Amino acid sequence: MEMSHLASKLQALGLRLPEDFIVHMVLLSLPPQFGQFKVSYNCQKEKWTLNELISHCVEEEERLKHDRIESAHLATTPKSKKRKTAKEIAVDHASIKKQKKHKEGKSSCFFCKDEGHMKKDCTKYHAWREKKGLPKLSDAN
Structure with missing residues (x-):
């Protein structure tokens, strides 16, 4: 419709575009x-x-609207999600601390x-x- 309107404006200015050209431009401008x-x-074979x-x-366009599948995405959270105990939080905190030390x-x-x-270099190791009867590290290599 917009291109038809533009073509009529150009015709009023004295520039007449062939209708086949306008049809071609409309077809090129259509979405995927x-x-x-x-x-x-x-x-x-026939041209419109x-x-x-x-x-x-x-x-x-009406056919595409009719064929379009409408969908909705539902996101939920479990209701039975239990809260962490103080002990679990402390364990998590300690593991985070260890990771930070390792990164530092x-x-x-x-x-x-x-x-x-x-x-x-560990004496306990x-x-x-x-005690297990394993060879010393210097001997293992």
């Missing part, structure tokens, strides 16, 4: 949802006038969890390996 409509127009194109576009570069032993040394 009209893809099937464009294909069916291009496959037929601007008024015929407008009426067919209105029909196609303060290393701790993976075996005894003490800070300041690594597992390979070496004693445990000796």
Whole structure:
């Protein structure tokens, strides 16, 4: 409709555009949802006038509206969600603290969890390996 209005304004100024050109421009300006409509127009032998194109576009738009599936997304939260106890909160807080220490570069032993040394230097780890009869770390490599 807008292009038809623009074409009539141009005609009033003395510039007459061929109707086939206007129909072509209208078809190019249609949104992607009209893809099937464009294909069916291009496959037929007869060409439409601007008024015929407008009426067919209105029909196609109504068909698209009718075919559109309306949907709604529902989001819920569980009603039985229990609150954390003070002990659970403390455990979470302690694990966050450990993660922060690890990120800050303060290393701790993976075996005894003490800070300041690594597992390979841990006296408790070496004693445990000796008790199990495992070879010393320097011998294992």
